[in-house]
Amino acid sequence: MSAPQIEIQLIAAIVAIACAIPGVFLVLRKMALISDAISHSILPGIVIGFFLTEDLNSPLLILLAAITGVITVILVEAIQKTGLVKEDTAIGLVFPALFSIGVILIAKNANDVHLDVDAVLLGELAFAPFDRLLIAGIDVGPKSLWVMSLILSITIGLLIAFFKELKVSTFDAGLSSALGFSPVVLHYGLMSVSSVTVVGAFDAVGAVLVVALMIAPAATAYLLTSDLKKMLMLSIIFGVSSAIIGYWMAHLLDASISGSMTTVLGVVFLVVYLFAPNKGLIAVMYRQKQQRTEVSLLTFLLHLNNHTEESERHINHLQEHINWQRVRSKTVLDLAQKNNMITIVNSIVTLTPKGKEFTDLALEYIVTNKDEKIEHMKDDFFLFRG
Amino acid sequence: MDIQEYFSLVFSDYTLRTITLGTAILGAICGMLGSFAVLRKQSLLGDAISHAALPGIALAFMITGTKDTNLLLLGALVSGLIGTFWIRGMITKTHLKSDTALGLVLSLFFGFGMLLLTFIQKQPNANQAGLDKYLFGQAATLVEKDVTLMAIVTGMCLIIMLLFWKEFKILLFDADYTKTLGFNTRFIDILITFFIVLAIVLGLQTVGVVLMSAMLLAPAAAARQWTNKLSVMIFLAAIFGAFSGVFGTAISASQNNLSTGPVIVLVAAVFVFISFIFSPGRGILFKQIRFWQNRRDLKLQKTLQFMFDIAKGHEDISHPHAIKILNNFQGYTKGSLKKMEEKNWVEVEGQKWSLTHDGYTVAKNLYTQE
Numbered sequence: 047m048s049a050p051q052i053e054i055q056l057i058a059a060i061v062a063i064a065c066a067i068p069g070v071f072l073v074l075r076k077m078a079l080i081s082d083a084i085s086h087s088i089l090p091g092i093v094i095g096f097f098l099t100e101d102l103n104s105p106l107l108i109l110l111a112a113i114t115g116v117i118t119v120i121l122v123e124a125i126q127k128t129g130l131v132k133e134d135t136a137i138g139l140v141f142p143a144l145f146s147i148g149v150i151l152i153a154k155n156a157n158d159v160h161l162d163v164d165a166v167l168l169g170e171l172a173f174a175p176f177d178r179l180l181i182a183g184i185d186v187g188p189k190s191l192w193v194m195s196l197i198l199s200i201t202i203g204l205l206i207a208f209f210k211e212l213k214v215s216t217f218d219a220g221l222s223s224a225l226g227f228s229p230v231v232l233h234y235g236l237m238s239v240s241s242v243t244v245v246g247a248f249d250a251v252g253a254v255l256v257v258a259l260m261i262a263p264a265a266t267a268y269l270l271t272s273d274l275k276k277m278l279m280l281s282i283i284f285g286v287s288s289a290i291i292g293y294w295m296a297h298l299l300d301a302s303i304s305g306s307m308t309t310v311l312g313v314v315f316l317v318v319y320l321f322a323p324n325k326g327l328i329a330v331m332y333r334q335k336q337q338r339t340e341v342s343l344l345t346f347l348l349h350l351n352n353h354t355e356e357s358e359r360h361i362n363h364l365q366e367h368i369n370w371q372r373v374r375s376k377t378v379l380d381l382a383q384k385n386n387m388i389t390i391v392n393s394i395v396t397l398t399p400k401g402k403e404f405t406d407l408a409l410e411y412i413v414t415n416k417d418e419k420i421e422h423m424k425d426d427f428f429l430f431r432g
Numbered sequence: 433m434d435i436q437e438y439f440s441l442v443f444s445d446y447t448l449r450t451i452t453l454g455t456a457i458l459g460a461i462c463g464m465l466g467s468f469a470v471l472r473k474q475s476l477l478g479d480a481i482s483h484a485a486l487p488g489i490a491l492a493f494m495i496t497g498t499k500d501t502n503l504l505l506l507g508a509l510v511s512g513l514i515g516t517f518w519i520r521g522m523i524t525k526t527h528l529k530s531d532t533a534l535g536l537v538l539s540l541f542f543g544f545g546m547l548l549l550t551f552i553q554k555q556p557n558a559n560q561a562g563l564d565k566y567l568f569g570q571a572a573t574l575v576e577k578d579v580t581l582m583a584i585v586t587g588m589c590l591i592i593m594l595l596f597w598k599e600f601k602i603l604l605f606d607a608d609y610t611k612t613l614g615f616n617t618r619f620i621d622i623l624i625t626f627f628i629v630l631a632i633v634l635g636l637q638t639v640g641v642v643l644m645s646a647m648l649l650a651p652a653a654a655a656r657q658w659t660n661k662l663s664v665m666i667f668l669a670a671i672f673g674a675f676s677g678v679f680g681t682a683i684s685a686s687q688n689n690l691s692t693g694p695v696i697v698l699v700a701a702v703f704v705f706i707s708f709i710f711s712p713g714r715g716i717l718f719k720q721i722r723f724w725q726n727r728r729d730l731k732l733q734k735t736l737q738f739m740f741d742i743a744k745g746h747e748d749i750s751h752p753h754a755i756k757i758l759n760n761f762q763g764y765t766k767g768s769l770k771k772m773e774e775k776n777w778v779e780v781e782g783q784k785w786s787l788t789h790d791g792y793t794v795a796k797n798l799y800t801q802e
Contacts, residue, residue, distance in 0.1 A: 078535040079476055086642065128716060130708055131653050134531075135475040139653060142646030143701040146694035149568070153689045254483070255546075258539030265532050302550035308543020315536065319526070330525050 050175040055293055057174050057191050058307065061247045062259055062285035064198040067205055068240040069260035070278050073268060074216050079134070080237070081260045083122065083141040084115040085244045085253040089148025091115070092245070097155070108193070108245050115241030116234070118144060171250050171293075171303040190250055197246045201239055208232070213274055251304040259285060262311040269322040288314055342370070342378045347387065347405045350397050361393045439682065447572075448685060454574040454582060455677030455696060458635050461586045463651035463673025464593070465631045467666045468624050470652040471604050476531075477516070477625075479645035480538040481632050484515030486545025486641055489566055490552060501578060501637065504566075508633045515541055516625055542641070569640030571681060571692035582634055589627050593666075600624060601662055639693035650700035651676060657711035676700040733798055735764050736777055740795035743787040752784035 072078050091114030095107030118140055125136035179189040186192070205212070211232055215222035219229045240260070247256045267280035292307030299306065320327050353359060361379070370378070379395075382388045387401030397405065442448050469475055485508035492507025493499065515537045522533040565573060593600065599620045603610045611617050628648070635644050655668035680696030709717050738761045743749050758764040769785065772778045777791030787795070 073532050076529045076531050078529075078531040082479070082535055082538060125708075128708065130657060130714055130716075131470070132473055132475065134473060135470055135649055135653050138475045138479060138645050138649040139701065139704055142643050142650075142697050145642060146646075146697045146701075149694040150690060150698070153691055153694075254539055254542050257535055258543050261532060261535040262540060265528055265536055268528065268532075269526060296547075299547075299551055300554050301548075302546050305543050305545075305547030305550055308540055309547050312540035312544060315540065319522070325526055327521070327525050 053175040053188055053191060054171055054303070055290055057188065057194060057250055058171060058289035058293055058303070059286045060191070060194045060198050061250050062263070062289040063282050064194055064201055064243050065247060065256060065259035066263045066281040066285040067201050067278065068236060068243055069264040070267070070274075070281050071212060071216055071236055072240065073261060073264040074274075074277075075236075078261045078265075079137055080119060080122075081240060081244065082254075082257045083118055083137045084237075084241050085248065085256045087118040087141040087144035087148075088112070088114045088241070088245055088248065089145050089253070090151060092248075093148050093151045108242065111245040112238065112241040114144070115244060116238055119234075119237045119241075170252075174250055190246075193246050194250070197243055201243065204235070204239060208235070212236070216274075251307065255304040255308050258308040258311055259289075262308075262315050263288070266311075266315045266318045269318050269325045284311070284314055339377060339381060342374060343381055344408055346378050346382065347397065347401060348409065350388065350395060351402070351405045351409075356394050359395045361390065361395060437686070448681075450576055450579055451571050451574050451685075451692070452678055452681050454579045455571055455638060455681045455692065456674040457579065457582045457586055457677075458638055459647070459651065459673030459675070459677030459696070459700075460670040461582070461589060461631050461673075462635060462647045463655065463669030463671070464666050465589065465624075465628050466648035466650075466652035466673070467655065467662070467669045468600065468604065469628055469648055470656060471662075472624075474628075475649050476534050476645065477519070477628065478632055478648035480519060480534040481512045481515055481629055482636060482641045482644035483538040483545075484541035485509070485512040485633055485636060486542055486566065487511050487548055488545075489636075490545050490548035494548065494552060502581065505633050505636070508566075508636060509629060511541065512629045512633055513626070516629055565640075566636050567640050568642065568691060569636065569638050569693040571638045571684075574638060578637065585630060585634060589630070592623065592627065596620065596623065604662070639696060643693045643697045646697045646700060647673070647676075650697070650704050654700070654703040654707040657707040657714050660713075672700070672703050676703060732768055732771060732775075735761065735768055736772065736791060736795045737798060738764075739778065739785070739787055740792065740798075743792065749792045750779075750786045750788065752781065752786040755780075755783050755785055758785075 069078075069081070072081055088111040091111035092107060095104070095110040098110075099107050101107065121140045122133075122136045125131065125139065126133050131139070174190045175188045177189045178185050179187060179192050211222070211227040214225065215227055215229045215232045222229050222232070244253070244256050244260075247259070251259060263281035263285040264277070266284050267277045270280060271277050288310040289307050292310040293303055295310060296303040296306035318326065321329075323329060350359060357363065361375075379388075379390075382401070383390065385400075386398055387404060388395050389398055390396075442452055466478070469477055488507035488509070488511025489504045490507075491511070492504045495507075496503050519530070519533045519537050522528050522536070523530050528536075599610070599615055602613075603615070603617055603620050603624075607617060610620075632644050632648065635647050639647050651669040651673035652665070654672050655665045658668055659665050676696050676699045680699045681692055683699070684690040684692040684695040707715070709715050712718055735758070738758070739753075742753060742757070743751065755769070758769070769778070769780065772791070773780055775791075776788060777794060778785050778787055
């Protein structure tokens, strides 16, 4: 590995961490799309900042752009408050308008500006190491590395200082204001941090891919845990590892680094989405299937309990009466028989004492809706676990 | 070229005519379908889908090796639909919320698309230049064939909308009721979504991935302010969309270095802004005026009530009282007394006022809602 390669990976990892932290809170607060809005609408701020400073990494430009980001949030909220359109429409109206202004500003001044929209949207990490920070004539490393490290340390500092407040206001805004932490202050604090992070990172990974780095690791972690601290840790791990794997994939394919980082993030998310133990797609589908069978079983047992006449309890009658398919009836019958709840003699189904007891308990639960009736059955059945 | 010159050229110049017609049709179809998206609270679906279409364009190019617009748009359509259904899957099957699902699909698909595009650019066959026009759109590349395609899709969409008008409408406002009536809600739902995706894909070439969502939203959001009726809203949205297209093209053609997409979006944003402020029913301006009016009326009524309380103690309700005693009451001003005199609630004589019979009845019934 050459020095620039190490530096690129270092920048990528720091950007990933800096994005993952606010990302977790955005996802939990159902404001993930605000990051998308901010990442687009900072463009006019960047352009104006660039006119003034001629340097994409100058603090003034970052400040101006971050202010544009916060203005976006304020505008969106102002439009929401009028009640004329829904929340998501407000977001969808504000950021394309601001973005358009940015694009037009660039186009009108194309001759004097070395800034093109592609670069803003997509970024180019490969060039990051060439823009060095010189202090008193000594080269101390790439500028964007320093900028992002500064942003990251501010973010971590704020996270540690206000962790409790953030946690409370994220999960229970009412309680938070009752306890005296203003949700509004925390909200705008979080928005400012996100805004600054997006601005700092856009140079490296581009506006759209900042969104991926913010949302994807957090969403992936959210599928695996419900603990805030674990979620933060996991999303940092996902972010950093995807960034580094993505870098090497880009190296291999000779393609855009940010694009391949996002692709790795996407693959990681897809795998977790499918296979996460409790909340993944396969687990959910399996659970739903089980629940369907168990509801059928219960319906079936209640049906048996209601009818003493033999004609109603004939195996073939089930299909007609409860309107089940053949396979479904068979599954339910097998399940009931395996659990010793029914006996079948000459195609006539009869409840066993155990089946009767189970049915009575279930019936009582349905009538009274009290949990203690079925406490001991919860281990065997998905259905009653809520 | 200035705007006047543009309008004189529109009918004679082939390129200008094609582009103007194209953006107008695009604006109209986006406005129409955008109305559904806005009312179904799927405003940002457009944003997600337009980004999700990018890998489809790149893959279509990689597989076929041609730059035929229709083929590329077909790829965009397929990947847009995959994105849409994945979003739905995420929302229904996991506990991730719609904003996260939209953001994920948007950024992940787009990133993958970028990977493919940069990968294609490094490939030896040099045929690939211009794929990135889909990022920001280039109205200037519209040719008659594209406009015909747009017109056909718009026509199809209109026919389907008229055929399924009742179903679309009822699903929009009460999905559960629709289900109990026995309609196949899933099918209707997929039909609407399919057309929304189709409109987005059509717009990619003109306004590009990033600004497509505004094309879909802005005309509908503007139209929503002027009416509470679905048919009127869709009609208005189509008109707003078409005008944004035409004006946007006109402005960008009359200036140097102005790409059409952003200008169209800004024109549409101006429509929204005007609608927000000046619409008579919901607009901010008239709402504020109504608010002030109500406040003034309430003040007058409060003063009247105060007078009534004084007057009702006397046998003769029109017994004159000194104006001075009103000074203790907050709502009283000289202006309000004059207003009340105009309304014939009180009579003022020198330094005395007396309640008229009208004023007495109004005051008596003030809080009884008669």
